[in-house]
Amino acid sequence: MSAGLAAVRTGIEAATPAPGDGVVLINGADLTPEPIRWLWPGWLALGKLHMLAGATGEGKTTIAMKMAATVTVGGHWADGSRCEPGNVLIWSGEDDPADTLLPRLLAAGADRTRCYFVSGVRVEDEVQSFDPARHMAALEEQARAIGGVKLLIVDPVVSAVRGDSHKNTEVRRALQPVVDLASRIDAAAVGISHFSKAGAGADPASRVVGSIAFAAVARVVLVAAKVRTENGEDRRVLARGKSNIGPDEGGFEYSIEQVEPSPGIVASCITWGQPVTGTARQLLAEADEQVSTSAMGAAEDFLRECLATPMPANMVKREAADAGHAWITVRRAANALGVVRRKGGVNNGWYWQLREDAQETPKVLIQNDEHLRQKLSTFDESGGATACGPLVDAVPNGECSEEVL
Structure with missing residues (x-):
């Protein structure tokens, strides 16, 4: 036998499974079709992973506490359907249970005896931080000892990832124990995440911070966003951004209120409002448009x-930063207003000048700006060159590549 053939044969023998080992196959005839079992019909499914995402400040954690409170008392969901009462497991890496989470639960009317917080792991009489890569089996043991756990909240969901949260393989590997835990204890798992600032107008599921695996592994992605009504009033909505197991559109308005669940304790609480129609992408497009329009309008007012x-461009940038305007928005506003950029002589920088027709009302100068006018030697009353040096042609709408700020 040749050496090559022997190596091949040895490799085959090494790969041969031991008796009793091997791939497990299930024939379709041995399975019984089962319906999805819902904790909240169409929104939260038992044994599945869900993602709750949105921009900062939209009350995602407060929404999760409202959900938890509903479960603990067997209350009504936003659509009026009744929830079967159960226990709740909360694993938070950001908010303190005593001064933040519990007050919000009480504000939502929760039964505190049904709320359990993951605070750590005891190893040889020493309490250590909970590590999902090592302690998930211990958490499952505790969940089974409690019994009746119907909701598991992970806030933020990136806490479950010990590797690179932007790598698809590592995120999938890290989330699988959460998925398995939800399945084995028959609970709905909700992971909370943020939206990335980029990607406005894109599919909401693709805007979840980190790897796309966060949204891909989740069976349902819920989106919290703020939009503006036709009468100009702001409203917050909770919508379905994705669902592999049910309807993927529609939602509910909600408001965030400050209440006092006990003397001296103030906490935020969610109040559900009217149902809304449309997809989350449509609703978020409306929100993005409103935010963009508002920022642009403010930047235009600032420039007027x-x-x-006329003002040096670098001074405009400093003034914009002091006023809280993003420079990219200011540049877009300048383009919209037709701001003229002019370049002075060799020792002079760029200057911005507002077109006369871009001002809504005549401006009255209240400061002494003679020194500024002397320095802006590229401008005279007629707009031509002065003795301080020749003018570079005026460049409207920011089309000049030399001005880099």
């Missing part, structure tokens, strides 16, 4: 005030 007289 700031450019009552």
Whole structure:
């Protein structure tokens, strides 16, 4: 036998499974079709992983506490359906249970005796931080000892990832124990995450911070966003951004209120409002448009005030930062207003000047700006060159590549 053939044969023998080992196959005839079992019909499914995502400040954790409270008392969901009472497991890496989470639960009317918080792991009489990579089996043991756990909240869901949260393989590997735990204890798991600032107008599931695996592994992605009604009032909505197991559109308005669940304790609480129609992508597009429009409008107002007289571009940038305007938004506003950029001589930088027709009302100067006018030697009353040096042609709408700020 040749050496090559022997190596091949040895490899085959090494790969041969031991008796009793091997791939397990299930024939379809041996399975019984089962319906999805819902904790909240169409929204939270037992044994499945869900993602609750949205921009900062939209009350995602408060929404999760409202859900938890509903479960503990067997209350009504936003659509009026009744929930079967159960226990809740909460694993939070950001908020303190005593001064933040419990007050919000009480504000939502929760039965505190049904709420359990993961605070750590005891190893040889020493309490250590909970590590999902090592302690998930211990958490499952505790969940089974409690019994009746119907909801598991992980806030933020990235806490379950010990590797790189932007790598698909590592995120999937880290989330699988959470998925398995939810399945084995028959609970709905909800992971809370943020939206990335980029990707406005894109599919909501693709805007979850980190790897796309966060949204891909979850069977349902819920989206919390703020939009503006036709009459100009702001409203918050909770919508379904994705669902592999049920309807993937529609939602409910909600508001965030401050209440006092016990003397001296103030906490935020969710109040459900009217149902809304449309997909989460449509609703978020409306929200993104409103935010963009509002920011642009504010930046345009800033420029009308700031450019009552010509101003150096670097000074405009400093003033914009002090006023809280993003520079990219200011540049877009400048383009929209037709702000003219002019370049002075060799020793002079760029200057911005507002077109006369871009001002809504005539501006009255209240400061002494003679020194500024002397430095802006590229501008005279007629717009031509002065003795301080020749003018570079005016460049409207920011089309000049030399101005880099």
